[in-house]
Amino acid sequence: MLAATVILMGVSTLMIGVLPTYALIGAFAPVLLVIARLLQDFSAGGEWSGSAAFVVEYAPPTAVGSTPVGSSSASSPACSPAR
Numbered sequence: 087m088l089a090a091t092v093i094l095m096g097v098s099t100l101m102i103g104v105l106p107t108y109a110l111i112g113a114f115a116p117v118l119l120v121i122a123r124l125l126q127d128f129s130a131g132g133e134w135s136g137s138a139a140f141v142v143e144y145a146p147p148t149a150v151g152s153t154p155v156g157s158s159s160a161s162s163p164a165c166s167p168a169r
Contacts, residue, residue, distance in 0.1 A: 088136055091129045098125035 101122040108115045 088133070091133045091136070094125055094129035094132075098122045098129065101125070 099122075102119065105118055105122065106115055111118075
């Protein structure tokens with residue numbers, strides 16, 4: 087799955103790089119741009135679950151649960167008031 091998302095991101099980025107201008111193909115240019123950006127978004131979204139699983143599986147046992155997803159940065163020691 088990782089290879090598919092990386093290839094999809096590369097192809098869609100290449101598509102944006104070689105996209106003809108509006109002067110050459112008219113209103114079809116922005117349509118192709120939106121399609122390429124959607125492909126980039128799908129590949130980035132597909133990578134999210136894989137990368138999250140990778141981080142959880144390879145985290146050391148002492149780090150598991152120490153930084154829950156969605157926790158605010160205000161709870162970190164760096165943000166606590168000085169005494």
